[in-house]
Amino acid sequence: GESVGLHLPTLSVQEGDNSIINCAYSNSASDYFIWYKQESGKGPQFIIDIRSNMDKRQGQRVTVLLNKTVKHLSLQIAATQPGDSAVYFCAEKRGGADGLTFGKGTHLIIQP
């Protein structure tokens, strides 16, 4: 079965609020994690990544947190905008493997 999963299939937030999307993984050998955003009719788009030797990384309006103790990954989006509406996936890369393993995704809905 999958080792990367998300806690909520759908997350609804008010425009302007901060969003937090969570992901749990089970493979301790995973050394790299990525968050992707997928809009309707498009392929997954890279948002931010983090290596296992880090616990936090910031981008523009986004922050990824990694807690290796509990095998938890989160994506924080500041001041959520209508354009943030999409399905968000976390993915892990396991050691020497080349492919990524994805979770099921969280659909982020922005309410005006």
Place this chain on the structure above:
Amino acid sequence: ETGVTQTPRHLVMGMTNKKSLKCEQHLGHNAMYWYKQSAKKPLELMFVYSLEERVENNSVPSRFSPECPNSSHLFLHLHTLQPEDSALYLCASSQTGRYGYTFGSGTRLTVV
């Protein structure tokens, strides 16, 4: 455009047909991937090519046959598919030893 181009964008085929999906990357990457995305399921890694050699095949049925003639092109040959094979097929590329993965927009396949 992300630098990874997939054609066709949409494909409808009968169960006795033979068709091919094409992926082309313009990023200078040396690894390419096929993923299957079905509704309500995580992205599933199908095939991995690194330096034009297949390095991973995740128990994919033989009715799916990949081909990687060079580092810029990847094909997925389809024959005698089943209705449950209907899905979005995504191609991705990366540079071995580096961590960025770039996806195409996918081919929406419907098997009738």
